[in-house]
Amino acid sequence: SQQGEEDPQALSIQEGENATMNCSYKTSINNLQWYRQNSGRGLVHLILIRSNEREKHSGRLRVTLDTSKKSSSLLITASRAADTASYFCATRLDLGYSGGGADGLTFGKGTHLIIQP
């Protein structure tokens, strides 16, 4: 079963605009990660945010995490055609002890992002 759910399912924007994707999840997490998947490069890790963090930046990416609402958002600024891909949030479930996270990641269904040139 998949615990995360991305919103929207699909998003089409013009090159240069910002893209925002949201992810909601159901159970307590140890950390949340965002991945990108396209046919050329497969599934690639973008950024990880721990459950005690609220915001993180990496280049043109900004991730927020609100554990009270069990939600996260991924912002891609100044989008490029090469950003066209599917984006997945993936959670590492909290096993209830310090540093303890489930072995595997639990992925959502993804947001398909299209950047129009």
Added chain:
Amino acid sequence: GAGVSQSPRYKVAKRGQDVALRCDPISGHVSLFWYQQALGQGPEFLTYFQNEAQLDKSGLPSDRFFAERPEGSVSTLKIQRTQQEDSAVYLCASSLLAGTYNEQFFGPGTRLTVL
């Protein structure tokens, strides 16, 4: 540099056949994961190895699925008596260390089609 490789990239099987999917993780990576990705869905966790030990197989959908990593490097996912619902992309990932915060590096996947 070599990433995670998987073979074959594509496999077509007749229902009832057995298949074996291979994963070569990044050299020296302790942790190895298998995921199943159905069309239009996100990957779903199948099983996890730390070196040669299979520590978690909670995601394997049935006893027709079996995975091994006998020497702590290459891993094989075997599916016996394949069914049409087994059609999916099977992804392998590895990470350098065990532990919650280690990045997983994914291979290109094996696309299995069961006719």
